[in-house]
Amino acid sequence: MFELETTLLILLLITLLAAFGFEFVNGFHDTANAVATVIYTNSLSPVPAVVWSGFCNMMGVLLGGIGVAMGIVDLLPSDLQVGLSAREGILMVMALLTSAIAWNLGTWYYGIPCSSSHTLIGSIIGVGLAYSMLPNQAFGSGINWSKAGEIGISLLVSPLIGFTFSALLLILAKKFIKNPALFREPEKDKRPPAWIRGILMLTCTAVSFAHGNNDGQKGVGLVMLILICSLPTIYAINLQSDNYKELPALVQTIEKKVNKPDLQIETHKLTAVNKNLSNLKELLKSESNKNAQFIRVEIANLIKSLKGSKNQSPKLKEASEKVQSTIHYAPFWVILAISLCLGIGTMIGYKRIVVTIGEKIGKTHMTYSQGAAAETVAAGTIALSSFFSVPVSTTQVLSSGVAGTMLANDGTQNLQMGTLRSIFLAWVLTFPVTVALSVTFFFVYRLLFL
Secondary structure, rough: OOOOOOHHHHHHHHHHHHHHHHHHHHHHHHHHHHHHHHHHOOOHHHHHHHHHHHHHHHHHHHHHHHHHHHHHHOOHHHHHHHHOHHHHHHHHHHHHHHHHHHHHHHHOOOOOOOHHHHHHHHHHHHHHHHHHOOOOOOOOOOOOOHHHHHHHHHHHHHHHHHHHHHHHHHHHHHHHHHHHHOOOOOOOOOOOOOHHHHHHHHHHHHHHHHHHHHHHHHHHHHHHHHHHHOOOEEEEOOOHHHHHHOOOHHHHHHHHHOOOOHOOHHHHHHHHHHHHHHHHHHHHOOOHEEEEEEEHHHHHHHHHHOOOOOOOOOHHHHHHHHHHHOOOOOOOHHHHHHHHHHHHOOOOOOHHHHHHHHHOOOOOOOOOOHHHHHHHHHHHHHHHHOOOOOOHHHHHHHHHHHHHHHHHHOOOOEEOOHHHHHHHHHHHHHHHHHHHHHHHHHHHHHHHOO
């Protein structure tokens, strides 16, 4: 059995608690995006709204898969993870979590809708950069830049999608739906008509589930990053998977199907991978962190090469997916713990951001149609992003969607520019601030614990 020294075990437990804390903060920071519309249109009272949203967030995590989670893990290159000691890996994750939680709490305290996704990505990139500043490291080598670029584009584009499509949807609704009740401000303390209430509750449910599906996976990815770095002999490879038992045979299948001009994989490399996999049990029995991480890197590099294939046969594609499943996974207890943290966090501390979304983006009260349009676009955008395994910001999509509907409803005179400036400033500053914070915490923790 692999044992950790006492100090390392304490650091591991602190880091896991911080990861769960981040997801808890994510819950009450981002929940307002889903419940603001139903609260401000009197469709639901605050308590049942946040309880229902919390439940839907939990279900989104439990049923959402792990594609986005693995995108978080892959932001730090597999090669870097091999070079880290267990303590270094834990300290890196501690630094990025401290940075992310500090910025999330700060923006929440001032009632500024801020992207937890943006915060987390900036913090991860910060610790990757910090590691590359160490002696004998190439600057920038601690980041998977292709994955960072892919995620960066999604974070930049998603607010534009929220703003534009929410405005267009409201304009189309005005053109084709002739029921004036949908476009009126809610009467104080009066429930909307049942059909309108049903639409708004449905969109709230969709956004909450989609948020859990996408943002919850980021918490799963964080915990897996901690476990892979600190306990690689247990968590670097899914030892309980049936595909793990078939790894040597699967790699042999890939080797036979490789079309060298297409895949650019050298046969001798495949043979070397297969040899190591054949001895996998013996290597892992040695309880060597390096062995487990090295095998994980070999599998990751193999999958990366296979993804460059233009024409894969069905058998080759099936074999490569099975191989990938041995390193792209999360134990059920991790998914369950994150779902509970996100769900419980959703039920607490929502009020500050709700007020900003509901009252401070537009000068007039949110109408039923505005709430439905903004949430419909947000739910669709987040769900599509999860399908393509790309992290996206619920906060950015929905707050920009509300702004889009306010603009479409009454023009720029209906927008509170001070609030929009604060949101935009937070959006612009999040990345550089979290990068700087995580770099600082990384070096502070190294001085304290290494």
